Amino acid sequence: MLTLLSWFLYFMLFFTSHAPRSSSPQWLRVDPTTHTAELMVIAHYNDMNNGYNLNGGYNGNMTINIPERTRVTVTFINNAPHQFHSLALIGPHGLSARRPILTGASISFPLQGIAPHSHAIFTFVTPNRPRHYRLACLRPGHLGYGMYLDLNVMPSND
Numbered sequence: 456m457l458t459l460l461s462w463f464l465y466f467m468l469f470f471t472s473h474a475p476r477s478s479s480p481q482w483l484r485v486d487p488t489t490h491t492a493e494l495m496v497i498a499h500y501n502d503m504n505n506g507y508n509l510n511g512g513y514n515g516n517m518t519i520n521i522p523e524r525t526r527v528t529v530t531f532i533n534n535a536p537h538q539f540h541s542l543a544l545i546g547p548h549g550l551s552a553r554r555p556i557l558t559g560a561s562i563s564f565p566l567q568g569i570a571p572h573s574h575a576i577f578t579f580v581t582p583n584r585p586r587h588y589r590l591a592c593l594r595p596g597h598l599g600y601g602m603y604l605d606l607n608v609m610p611s612n613d
């Protein structure tokens with residue numbers, strides 16, 4: 456009975472993508488000893504928000520927390536059937552960003568995006584103090600349609 460309950464909770468945690476304000480540790484691996492992290496972000500992960508989502512999140516209803524002073528390697532996958540999508544780290548407000556807010560924190564051509572069923576990898580370093588950001592698709596119109604997650608840089612313990 457307990458096992459059944461565990462499986463149910465596991466299922467809810469990993470496959471329910473429309474929970475409001477969810478934090479998403481399953482997309483992130485952090486190694487505190489080397490100050491590195493690996494983050495996976497999938498555009499059009501499911502049909503939420505008509506596919507204009509990142510890992511199933513949109514309109515900032517999903518939050519990714521990363522420690523300060525960490526080198527983050529982002530693997531971005533476009534799972535959309537037809538649409539180009541992109542990914543960039545931007546500031547926490549507004550819908551008119553056209554470039555990443557930190558050096559290196561986007562795919563090569565964020566306004567253009569990458570083709571369906573392709574991927575891109577980029578790396579950036581989080582600042583040495585807590586900050587609020589968004590991870591967003593910068594294809595024209597997509598940010599305004601809600602294609603962004605919240606990303607918080609958190610204090611580390613050392």
Ligand SMILES: [Cu+2]
Pocket residue numbers: 498539540541592593594597602
């Ligand atoms: Cu997009």
